[in-house]
Amino acid sequence: xxxxxxxAAIFHTPRPGQLETLADALIEIDAAGVITAVGPATPxxxxxxxxxxxxxxxxxxxxxxxxxxxxxxxxWPQTGRALDVPLEEWLQVHTFPLExxxxxxxxxxxxxxxxxxxxxxxxxxxxxxxxxxHVEASIALAEICLALGQRxxxxxxxxxxxxxxxxxxxxxxxxxxxxDTREVINRIRALTPDANPLVQPVITPRFLPSCxxxxxxxxxxxxxxxxxxxxxxCSESPWEVAHGQARFGKSDVAALADxxxxxxxxxxxxxxxxxxxxxxxxxHAGAAxxxxxxxxxxxxxxILPLREMLDEGLxxxxxxxxxxxxxxxxxxxxxxxxxxxxxxxxGDGGPINAVEAFWLATAxxxxxxxxxxxxxxxxxxxDALVIDTTGPExxxxxxxxxxxxxxxxxxxxxxxxxxxxxxxxxREVTGA
Amino acid sequence: xxxxxxxAAIFHTPRPGQLETLADALIEIDAAGVITAVGPATPxxxxxxxxxxxxxxxxxxxxxxxxxxxxxxxxWPQTGRALDVPLEEWLQVHTFPLExxxxxxxxxxxxxxxxxxxxxxxxxxxxxxxxxxHVEASIALAEICLALGQRxxxxxxxxxxxxxxxxxxxxxxxxxxxxDTREVINRIRALTPDANPLVQPVITPRFLPSCxxxxxxxxxxxxxxxxxxxxxxCSESPWEVAHGQARFGKSDVAALADxxxxxxxxxxxxxxxxxxxxxxxxxHAGAAxxxxxxxxxxxxxxILPLREMLDEGLxxxxxxxxxxxxxxxxxxxxxxxxxxxxxxxxGDGGPINAVEAFWLATAxxxxxxxxxxxxxxxxxxxDALVIDTTGPExxxxxxxxxxxxxxxxxxxxxxxxxxxxxxxxxREVTGA
Numbered sequence: 076x077x078x079x080x081x082x083a084a085i086f087h088t089p090r091p092g093q094l095e096t097l098a099d100a101l102i103e104i105d106a107a108g109v110i111t112a113v114g115p116a117t118p119x120x121x122x123x124x125x126x127x128x129x130x131x132x133x134x135x136x137x138x139x140x141x142x143x144x145x146x147x148x149x150x151w152p153q154t155g156r157a158l159d160v161p162l163e164e165w166l167q168v169h170t171f172p173l174e175x176x177x178x179x180x181x182x183x184x185x186x187x188x189x190x191x192x193x194x195x196x197x198x199x200x201x202x203x204x205x206x207x208x209h210v211e212a213s214i215a216l217a218e219i220c221l222a223l224g225q226r227x228x229x230x231x232x233x234x235x236x237x238x239x240x241x242x243x244x245x246x247x248x249x250x251x252x253x254x255d256t257r258e259v260i261n262r263i264r265a266l267t268p269d270a271n272p273l274v275q276p277v278i279t280p281r282f283l284p285s286c287x288x289x290x291x292x293x294x295x296x297x298x299x300x301x302x303x304x305x306x307x308x309c310s311e312s313p314w315e316v317a318h319g320q321a322r323f324g325k326s327d328v329a330a331l332a333d334x335x336x337x338x339x340x341x342x343x344x345x346x347x348x349x350x351x352x353x354x355x356x357x358x359h360a361g362a363a364x365x366x367x368x369x370x371x372x373x374x375x376x377x378i379l380p381l382r383e384m385l386d387e388g389l390x391x392x393x394x395x396x397x398x399x400x401x402x403x404x405x406x407x408x409x410x411x412x413x414x415x416x417x418x419x420x421x422g423d424g425g426p427i428n429a430v431e432a433f434w435l436a437t438a439x440x441x442x443x444x445x446x447x448x449x450x451x452x453x454x455x456x457x458d459a460l461v462i463d464t465t466g467p468e469x470x471x472x473x474x475x476x477x478x479x480x481x482x483x484x485x486x487x488x489x490x491x492x493x494x495x496x497x498x499x500x501x502r503e504v505t506g507a
Numbered sequence: 508x509x510x511x512x513x514x515a516a517i518f519h520t521p522r523p524g525q526l527e528t529l530a531d532a533l534i535e536i537d538a539a540g541v542i543t544a545v546g547p548a549t550p551x552x553x554x555x556x557x558x559x560x561x562x563x564x565x566x567x568x569x570x571x572x573x574x575x576x577x578x579x580x581x582x583w584p585q586t587g588r589a590l591d592v593p594l595e596e597w598l599q600v601h602t603f604p605l606e607x608x609x610x611x612x613x614x615x616x617x618x619x620x621x622x623x624x625x626x627x628x629x630x631x632x633x634x635x636x637x638x639x640x641h642v643e644a645s646i647a648l649a650e651i652c653l654a655l656g657q658r659x660x661x662x663x664x665x666x667x668x669x670x671x672x673x674x675x676x677x678x679x680x681x682x683x684x685x686x687d688t689r690e691v692i693n694r695i696r697a698l699t700p701d702a703n704p705l706v707q708p709v710i711t712p713r714f715l716p717s718c719x720x721x722x723x724x725x726x727x728x729x730x731x732x733x734x735x736x737x738x739x740x741c742s743e744s745p746w747e748v749a750h751g752q753a754r755f756g757k758s759d760v761a762a763l764a765d766x767x768x769x770x771x772x773x774x775x776x777x778x779x780x781x782x783x784x785x786x787x788x789x790x791h792a793g794a795a796x797x798x799x800x801x802x803x804x805x806x807x808x809x810i811l812p813l814r815e816m817l818d819e820g821l822x823x824x825x826x827x828x829x830x831x832x833x834x835x836x837x838x839x840x841x842x843x844x845x846x847x848x849x850x851x852x853x854g855d856g857g858p859i860n861a862v863e864a865f866w867l868a869t870a871x872x873x874x875x876x877x878x879x880x881x882x883x884x885x886x887x888x889x890d891a892l893v894i895d896t897t898g899p900e901x902x903x904x905x906x907x908x909x910x911x912x913x914x915x916x917x918x919x920x921x922x923x924x925x926x927x928x929x930x931x932x933x934r935e936v937t938g939a
Contacts (some may be wrong), residue, residue, distance in 0.1 A: 152904040155919035156912035159860040175906075189901065372846040401842070401919040411846075412831070414804040418850060428591040468923060469621065472584040475605075480588035487587035487758060487833040492924055 079104045080115050081459070083137035086482050087450040088434040091385060095450075096478045102137070104457045108501025113451045134465040134473060136485065138433075139449050140200025140458035140497065141405035142440035143198040144365035145306075145394025146342040147205045148216055148224075148229075149174045149183070151190040155271055159460035162312075162374050167241060170398075174207045174232075175244040183212035187219045190403075194225065195505045197404045198494045200458040201440070201448060202224040203306060203342055203365070205279055208232050208246055208263075210255050217263045217329050218275050224504040226458065228444065230279025230306055231259040233294060239285045253297060260303050271447075273500060275304070280336065282308035283327055284318050295335025304444070305336050306365075309343035311375050316348045328353035340445045345392060347375040354387060363390030363443030366435065368411040370399030378415050382424030385431060392440025393432075398443030409436045410487050429486040430479075461495040468492040508933055509558030511536045514548050515569035515893070518914050519882040520866040523817060527882075528910045534569070536889045545883045558856045566897040566905055568869045568917065570865075571881050572632025572890035572929065573837035574872035575604050576797035577738075577776040577826025578869045579637045580648055580661075581606045581615070583622040586830040594744070594806050597672060602830075602840060605666075607676040615644035620650045626657065627937045632890040633658040633872070633880060635738060635774055635797070635826075637711055640678055641662050642694075647856075649706050656936040658874065660888065662711025662738055663691040665726060671717045681722035692735050703879075705777035705932060707736065712768065714752050715759055727767025728790045736772050736876070739763065742785070743777035743807050760785035769794050772877045776826060779807040786819060795822030795875030798867065800843040802831030810847050814856030818861060824872025825864075832921025841868045842919050861918040862911075893927040900924040 081104070101116040103125065114120060118375040121128075131137060150170060157169040177183045194202055202220075206213040206229055213231040220227035233256055235246040235345075244251035260276040267274050278298050280286045286294075296306050310316055310327045323330040328349055331337045339361035343349075346364040349357065357364065366379050384391055393408040394400070400408065409432035416426040441449025448458040462485050464471035470484045470493065485493075497505045513536070533548040535557065546552060553560075565568060582602060589601040609615045626634055634652075638645040638661055645663040649928040652659035665688055667678040678684035692708040699706050710730050712718045718726075730737050742748055742759045755762040760781055763769045771793035775781075780794040781789065789796065798811050816823055825840040826832070832840065841864035848858040859867075873881025880890040894917050896903035902925065904914045917925075929937045 152907050153912075155902060155916035156908060158915070158919065159858075193901075216748070273790075372849045378850070414801070415850075417804045418810070418847075426591075470587060471623075475584050476588060480585075483590070484587035487590065490922060 076106050076108060078106055078305045079501060080125045080128045081131070081137060082121075082128065083131040083135070083461070085137045085451060086433070086485070088430060089450040090426070091434045091439065091451065092431050094430045094433070094479060094482060096482075098478070102451055102457065103297060104501045109454050110451060110453055110455050110457050112453060127184050130460060134463070134471060135495065136462045136464065138460055138462060138479070138485070139437040139451065140460055140499065141198045141436050142201040142392055142444070142449065143194065143199045143395050143405055144203050144342055144392040144440050144443060145367050146194075146202050146397050147362040148187060148190055149177050149207045149212070150398035151186055152241055154403065155401040158373055158401060171241050171244045175211040177207040177209050180209075180211040180215055183209070183215045184219070187216045191219050191223050192505065194403055195223065195497055196376050196494065197406075197491050198460040198497055199225070199403070199405055200460070200497060200499045201444070201446065203228045203277065203444065204254070205230055205232055205306070208234060208244065208255070210258055213259045214262050217266055220274050221266060222500045224502050226446070226448070226499050227274045228277045228304060229263060229274065230277035231256055232279050232281050233290060234281040234285040235287050235290050236285050246290070249287050249293060252290050256294065260301050278303050278305045280307045282315065283322070283330060284315065284416045291336065298338060299335055305338055305341040307331065307336065309341065309346050310348040310353070311345035313348065313376060326350065326353050328356050332356060332360065339445065342443060343373065343394065345375060346373060347377045347379050354384065354389060358387060358389050361390065363392065365392055365394040366412060367394040367396035367400055368408060368415045369402060370396035371415065374399050378419050381412065381416050381425055381427055385427065386424070389437070390443040391435055392443045404490060405436045406486065406489055409433065429483040433482065433486050457501045458499050460497045462489050462493050463495045464493065466493065508538050508540060510538055510930055511933060512557045512560045513563070513569060513891070514560065515563040515567070515666060518570045518865070518917070519571050520870055521882040521884065523866045523871065524860070524863050526862045526865070526914060530910070530912075534889065535759065536933045540884055540888050542883060542887050542889050544885055556928055563893060566894065566895070567901060567927065568662060568894045569911070570892055570894060570917070571869040571883065572892055572931065573630045573868050574633040574824055574876070574881065575626065575631045575827050575837055576635050576774055576795070576824040576872050576875060577734045577799055578626075578634050578829045580619060580622055581609050581639045582830035583618055583642070586835065587833040590805055590833060602632045603673050603676045609641050610640040611642040612641075612643040612647055615641070615647045616651070619648045623651050623655050623657050624937065625644055626835055627655065627929055628926065629838075629923050630890070630892040631657070631835070631837055632929060632931045633876070633878065635660045635709065635876065637662055637664055637738070640666060640687070642690055645691045646694050648912060649698055652706050655784060656931045656934050658878070658880070658931050659704065659706045660709045660736060661695060663688055664713050665722055666713040666717040667719050667722050668717050670695040674843035675739060678722070681719050681725060684722050685725045687814040688726065688729060692733055710735050714747065715754070715762060716747065717842060721777065723768065731767055736774070737768050737778065738774045738776065739768065741775035741778050741781040745780065745808060748780045756784065758785050760788050764788060764792065773866050776828065777803065777807060779803060779809045779811050785820060786816065790819060790821050793822065797824055797886055798827040798844060799828035799832055800840060800847045801834060802828035803847065806831050810851045813844065813848050813859055817859065818856070822871070822875040823867055824875045825867045836922060837868045838918065838921055841865065845919075861915040865918050867913065889933045890931050894921050894925050895927045896925065898925065909923045
């Protein structure tokens with residue numbers, strides 16, 4: 076790749092709640108897509124030799140790329156439908172039959188070839204994906220992300236418990252699930268044999284109720300052996316919490332820890348019902364919560380105590396939770412996170428603001444995953460997007476808005492139509 | 508206008524909760540923009556002579572235009588900003604100073620010339636507007652709506668109470684507010700001197716606390732004299748309810764009724780805290796609630812009991828509440844209405860579904876206003892829009908989705924980019 080410089084007005088939040096604005100910045104990026112310098116666009120900086128200099132037009136802003144910490148890739152075709160039915164019907168009648176179709180790898184390729192560019196166009200430069208139980212479809216997703224340039228963490232879903240998983244869609248036994256998980260880890264690692272792979276495998280027990288003891292135990296062993304990250308659902312609903320108590324005599328978080336699955340950078344989707352000791356446990360382990368506020372309204376039954384978690388310094392980010400959530404946009408998740416935090420009872424922790432939501436969507440999620448992205452600094456990789464605030468879907472009134480008000484408007488109002496360019500590791504992956 | 512026929516797949520909800528789908532319909536529209544026939548596109552119907560026949564492409568759907576029952580036109584430039592501050596600061600530091608600028612009619616024309624096409628592009632064919640206290644700016648809004656073809660009901664805001672309204676932005680006294688309200692009514696009626704005007708005036712006390720007794724009394728008299736519709740805010744917050752109790756010894760609804768302001772087609776914005784007798788009172792009067800779920804999360808502190816109100820047969824529709832709400836899209840209001848209804852405590856009324864939200868956005872709001880729009884039937888005026896479900900912002904998977912699932916996806920996911928054409932009274936008012 077050529078050495079590149081981008082001259083732009085910048086918004087980013089290296090630390091929670093702290094917005095940094097540079098009205099006229101220059102970011103220099105090396106041939107590997109790594110940022111080498113960030114600062115005001117001084118004459119000396121501008122005079123340095125690079126291969127390409129990109130200058131953003133007026134009223135365009137450069138932001139770090141968005142990170143989706145929880146997305147079910149196979150559920151993309153049902154996004155927005157069948158959400159008026161109860162969870163059990165949603166899973167058994169709609170979701171599991173759809174996921175079972177990914178035994179057909181051609182179908183998987185068709186859907187994933189639509190999903191990945193759709194997410195890139197929404198500014199999602201990194202996605203933490205649940206795939207399906209199928210090895211070949213999981214590999215297909217990895218190949219498509221690599222080909223299109225999306226940073227991705229991909230898990231073959233492991234689920235073998237006959238009580239909770241239908242006969243037409245489950246791993247036949249724990250041994251098969253472990254064998255297939257191991258194969259997906261090895262094959263994804265073989266696709267990207269560099270030290271710092273763009274696409275990585277993730278160990279993915281669907282959630283505790285859908286996995287046998289044997290499977291959970293062996294997935295923990297596999298995590299220790301391979302060093303692969305872990306993701307799962309956790310304490311999303313009262314049913315799930317009660318199921319864990321009855322089965323393990325403890326919380327989901329404590330049970331996951333027992334199995335060796337609560338590790339650094341483990342991502343727990345939802346976590347609406349984690350209690351205070353759980354939160355300390357998650358924090359101590361360096362694990363993270365993926366907050367999915369759109370799907371929470373449908374399936375959790377409780378608003379996440381986000382204010383408290385932020386103040387405690389937990390690793391946190393946002394998930395679209397396609398297709399329990401009905402939008403592929405992390406900006407939609409960010410605004411619903413703010414809205415939901417406003418809807419908590421007055422006695423609970425306070426709301427979050429737009430800058431905190433921006434941090435969750437970028438730097439917070441990057442820290443949760445331990446990836447060198449999420450804000451602009453030397454040594455970070457250049458994952459970024461451009462927001463046009465005054466085009467056909469105008470959101471800014473430059474004569475009336477202060478910089479922080481423009482950022483607020485971006486977080487509350489911008490959509491795909493405002494996103495003009497997206498880069499991952501310095502490569503432009505979409506454009507308009 | 509030429510006589511026109513539109514051949515299309517149709518979704519509409521003539522009655523709450525009842526979706527009607529016609530896979531291949533023909534709607535005939537006369538030169539005045541009134542629908543003369545609706546039915547299957549039979550050879551006989553297709554053979555009838557019209558001047559223009561429009562046939563929608565595959566995977567495009569014709570829907571009734573959306574109706575915004577509560578929108579503050581002057582707040583358009585601040586949409587999405589300054590929402591992290593308390594209400595009092597939002598009003599006094601941000602909103603009132605912005606509204607005061609509309610004393611400058613050129614500024615008003617600049618903003619309204621951006622707002623009206625933006626709302627039309629979102630599919631809002633009818634808007635019930637709060638303007639500002641200014642006569643000329645209110646007339647400018649009416650002229651722009653007429654020129655661009657948006658059906659609109661426009662109110663010069665009346666607010667004269669020194670305790671609640673700042674010195675730089677209020678009617679000087681009740682007499683001035685009445686004189687100016689009367690002038691706006693007369694001048695808007697003079698702009699559209701037909702029996703069935705596209706743009707109509709609305710009597711608009713901001714809310715009870717911002718109006719003197721004298722002003723409220725005289726606005727009630729004016730409503731009876733002129734037959735103009737009425738709109739106001741009502742029982743949005745505990746503060747407002749307490750204020751009304753202290754001042755009138757009764758609820759907002761009962762006080763409005765005393766002043767002659769609770770009339771047929773009066774629209775009460777919010778109503779989150781109306782009690783059971785209030786609801787019966789509203790129902791009996793033929794008044795309506797404009798539900799504004801996005802702004803409610805910021806400023807109301809309670810989710811509207813929407814399920815109960817729907818079941819009781821109250822007149823109901825949706826409002827964007829720009830700029831207490833952060834989106835100009837009635838589809839965003841519809842999905843937040845569903846989401847908020849899901850977030851109510853389990854002991855409260857149940858959630859609403861996507862078809863009910865669609866009814867609120869169209870036929871429900873049309874009934875609330877008493878306008879001949881909102882669904883497709885002979886005698887109704889042709890206010891409609893086209894949704895493209897498989898373009899660049901694809902939402903449908905035709906091989907996988909049933910018709911009702913496509914409607915669900917439209918309600919939960921469609922946005923401005925999916926809206927291809929918009930008609931008001933048979934006139935195409937935007938296109939892509």
